Amino acid sequence: MGIIVSLGAVLAIMVVAWIGGSISGLQPIFGVLVPYAAFAVFLIGFCRKVVYWAKSPVPFRIPTTAGQEVSLPWIKWAKLDNPSTTAGVIGRMFLEIFCFRSLFRNTRADLRSGYLYYSPSKWLWLFAIGFHYAFLIIALRHLRLFVHPIPGFVETLDAVDGMFQIGIPPIYLTDLLFIGAVTALFCRRIFLSKVRFISLPADYFPLFLLLGIGITGLLMRFVFRVDIVSVKQLANGLASLHPTVPDNLGAIFFIHVALVSTLFAYFPFSKLMHMGGVFMSPTRNLANTNRMKRHENPWWTPPKFHTYEEYEDMYRDLMKEAGLPLERE
Amino acid sequence: MAKELTPQEMLRIDLSPPTQDWMDIPVEIKPGIYCYPAKPEKIEIVGMPNPHEWNPLDDDWNLPEGWKETFLEGMRExxxxxxxxxxxxxxxxxxxxxxxxxxxxxxxxxxxxxPVVRGELIRSIYRGEFTKAGKILGRLAGGRKLTEEVLKEIWSYMFQCTECRRCSLFCPYGIDTAEITIIGRELLNLLGLNINWIQEPVANCYETGNHLGLLPHTFVQNIEFLLMDIEEFVGIKIEPSFNRKGAEILFITPSGDVFAEPGIYTLMGYLMIFEHIGLDYTWSTYACEGGNFGFFTSLEMAQRLNAKMYHEAERLGVKWILGGECGHMWRVVHQYMNTFNKPVPTMEEPVSPITGTKFENAKSLKMVHMSEFTADLIKHGKLNLDPSRNDHYKVTFHDSCNPSRGMGMFEEPRYIIKNVCNHFYEMPENTIREQTFCCGSGSGLNAGENMELRLRGGLPRANAAKYVHEKYGVNMLANVCAIDRAVLPASMEYWCPEMQVAGVSELVANALIMEGEGPRTMNLRGEEIPGRAPAEEESEGNEDV
Structure with a gap:
């Protein structure tokens, strides 16, 4: 059910954008208003979510320790997997965010004739990291449309990404990687029974959205060749806050823009916020200094406990009989 | 209660979920899986809310009026x-x-x-009751409303999680199901829906200071029995002190080791090690529980029980606290205690009086783990050891969840074992250290009525133990946790009957050559050491570790 609803939603967005993009009077709405609104929702929504999280304190220091703690001087300490210094935490977070360290640990468990077997399983890591880096590079490459003159690093990215010169215009490696990785992530959800079991519409929807973005992007480049000068004109106008809508943009362009806009607007209200959340996860971004430094809890209240005096009052006779020292006879 | 299953029957496990949507699968509360509900009087002792009679198998749980608002308000808070x-x-x-x-x-x-579904049980409520999208779109946005049926499901699965954090290790965002379970259980406790196996120890611990409710004189007597055993098996008379002011160190360990096998042998080990090095320390009958079942109830209850440690340390005027081998005790001590309590000004940064080693990693909390302390003693040659006395044991080490993923203590116990035993073998790497598996009965789920759940949860650990048993003949599962010692024997008896269970300090004490000791033909369990009785025989050559 989740799959069909999500696919239907993405198709509906495409149809609306197709119709809207085909009617020249509506093009300013789909070419200017929608992207601006979506970007505003993204920025405001993202910030609000982060502030919403930040408003709750971190009352306890609860890192998941994934290696030997700092201990006696002759015991080798896992500085990155169980950091006790700020540098160590930065290192751990770097590995998490740029290398997907925890996901790289992944194993699969199989029960065969009464024995559990564990084997390394890097597919999820591979698809995930492939998708994220491809998406990042594609987004950066798009800066050539928005910024004038084109920054040097964007030119370099472009050259490296298209270095194999396959086809005319040359196909980008990241485009293939993006489509391949998103498809693989989608197939996991369909074909792996455990992942299918846990998947919600909110898991399929962004995948269809991304797939739609990728496919319309490729179509524009190779099939329905959109006039790149006009695209640049629109994008430059959007970026410089002087938007104009050239009249020779095809409907496929508006579909692409609508899907990207949907992604932006949907982002802050969805699981995609893991992008912000991963930086703030208390099991990863805290140093294991628990016994070295006192960690304050802002809502700390003194505990109401059974004091020694109450205990002695309760059991004085028994304690006396057992020869235990007493505060009061 | 439940039909007795043979290991072969138990092993018919299908790890492929059905094609059904999980929200459509009704909750089933099964004998053998669930624990009995908390008795109202045990809730009243500690003044927690909504004590009432109820039965998980009944349709009507006698939920307090306004339970839904209480739960959701608690969630918001x-x-x-x-x-x-x-x-x-x-x-x-x-x-x-x-x-x-x-x-x-x-x-x-x-x-x-x-774990992801365990989280989703609560996340679906969060989405359905707290987010706009979930309120409007309902299931389409992954949201559910909190109904009695949903509450029962949450109850069932919050008490099928041992808060071991293994899932959090693999999560790319560090999502910790233990954290969700801790809070989920807090919410259930607002409605008086605890299990008795947790609630009764909490109530006992609050009043008498220990889980079983051993009164002060009984606590002392139990240790005295163990002292008699030491005298018989080791030939050494030990006279420890209780509630003694002016001792340098206060020693606190889980009370499970005071009365039950094989934990008592670990406790005998502590007594012998301290005697051997002449440690100036005291036991306390007031703060006589290292374990903290409050942690499985609410963080507030954990704090209320934990407060006794510092309170007693201050009263007795000790410099620092030495803590025995225990799993969740050390999660609480290491990650929470320093925040739960204000510092005690009279205590000092811990220094080993025997070796002079400063425990820098504990300088603020002023509490040191027994394995850290012992490893340091061995490193400095302060323990006179004959590891060949443990030659009849082929030992492996089970990393307990909490010291592993909530502290990171891996090397100290291994260093100790390798110095006191000649035969040490590791279980497969995906089942040890930070990837270790729970015993299956942690976080207060070590009751009798949920034995099927415990044996199922214990399977991955037992399976790895069985592997080294068959491959290397391993027959001793060493650990640093009182719950492990209490529950692994049952799990091993079921899955790997040849395997015994021991605390690390028991193995140390077996190997410990004490001044004035007897012939040492018996181990701490009162069993003859093979090849040593009755006449002394030559010790066999050491094998590689």
């Missing part, structure tokens, strides 16, 4: 108090990396025991 909870409600992408990491899922195949 905890979202405001814990950033972890808020973030973990928002950012799970359901990638499935955690799915097959949970011992309860691996042992039962129940798909709702996949």
């Amino acid at each position: 905890r979202l405001d108090k814990h950033r972890s909870f808020k973030i973990f409600m928002d950012i799970c992408v359901r990638c499935g990396a955690c799915a097959d990491k949970c011992h309860f899922f691996l042992g039962s195949g129940d798909p709702k025991n996949m």
Whole structure:
């Protein structure tokens, strides 16, 4: 059910954008208003979510320790997997965010004739990291449309990404990687029974959205060749806050823009916020200094406990009989 | 209660979930899996809310009036108090990396025991009751309303999680199901829905200071019995002190080691090690519980029980506290105690009086783990050891969840074992250290009525133990946790009957050559050491570790 609803939603967005993009009077709405609104929702929504999280304190220091703690001087300490210094935490977070360290640990468990077997399983890591880096590079490459003159690093990215010169215009490696990785992530959800079991519409929807973005992007480049000068004109106008809508943009362009806009607007209200959340996860971004430094809890209240005096009052006779020292006879 | 299953029957586990949507699978509360409800009087002792009579098998749980508002209000309050909870409600992408990491899922195949679903049980309420999209779109946005049926499901699965954090290790965002379970159980406790196996120890611990409710004189007597055993098996008379002011160190260990096998042998080990090095320390009958079942109830209750440690340390005027081998005790001590309490000004940074080593990693909390302390003693040659006395044991080490993933103590116990035993073998790498598996009965789930759940949850650990048993003949599962010592014997008897269970300090004491000791033909269990009785024989050559 989740799959069909999500696919239907993405198709509906495409149809609306197709119709809207085909009617020249509506093009300013789909070419200017929608992207601006979506970007505003993204920025405001993202910030609000982060502030919403930040408003709750971190009352306890609860890192998941994934290696030997700092201990006696002759015991080798896992500085990155169980950091006790700020540098160590930065290192751990770097590995998490740029290398997907925890996901790289992944194993699969199989029960065969009464024995559990564990084997390394890097597919999820591979698809995930492939998708994220491809998406990042594609987004950066798009800066050539928005910024004038084109920054040097964007030119370099472009050259490296298209270095194999396959086809005319040359196909980008990241485009293939993006489509391949998103498809693989989608197939996991369909074909792996455990992942299918846990998947919600909110898991399929962004995948269809991304797939739609990728496919319309490729179509524009190779099939329905959109006039790149006009695209640049629109994008430059959007970026410089002087938007104009050239009249020779095809409907496929508006579909692409609508899907990207949907992604932006949907982002802050969805699981995609893991992008912000991963930086703030208390099991990863805290140093294991628990016994070295006192960690304050802002809502700390003194505990109401059974004091020694109450205990002695309760059991004085028994304690006396057992020869235990007493505060009061 | 439950039909007795043979290991072969128990092993018929299907790890492929059904094609049904999980929200459509009704909750089933089964004998053998669930624990008995908390008795109202045990809730009243500690003044927790809504004590009432109820039975998990009944349709009507006699829920207090306004239970739904109480639960949701409690949830709102905890979202405001814990950033972890808020973030973990928002950012799970359901990638499935955690799915097959949970011992309860691996042992039962129940798909709702996949950590991601355990989280989703609560996340669906968060979405359905707290977010706009979920309120409007309902299931389409992954949201559910809190109904009695949903509450029962949450109850069932919050008490099928041992808060071991193995899933959090593999989560790309560090989502910690233990954190969700801790808060989920807090919410259930607002409605008086605890299990008695947790609630009764909490009440006992609050009043008498220990889980079993041993009164002060009984606590002392129990230790005196063990002293008599030491005299018989080792030939050494030890006279420890209780509640003694002016001692340098206060020693606190889980009370489980005071009365039950094989924990008592670990406790005998402590007594012998301290005697051997002439430690100036005292026991306390007031702060006589290292374990903290309050932690399985609410963080507030954990704080109320934990407060006794510093309170007693201050009263007795000790410089620092030495803590025995225990799992969740050390999660609480290491990650929470320093925040739960204000510092005690009279205490000092811990220094080993025997070796002069400063325990820099504990300088603020002023509490040191027994294994840290012992490893340091051995490193400095302060223990006179004959590891060949443990030659009849082929030993492996079970890393307990809490000292592993909530502290990071891996090398100290291994260093100790390798110095006191000649035959040490590791279990497969995906089952030890930070990837270790729970015993299956942690976080207060070590009751009798849920034995099927315990055996299922214990399968991954037992399976790895069985592997080294068959491959190397390993017959001793060493550990540093009182719950391990209490529950692994049952799990091993079922899955790997040749395997015995021991605390690390028991193995140390077996090997310890004490001044004035007797012939040492028996170990601490009162069993003849093979090849040593009755006449002394030559010790066999040492094998590689």
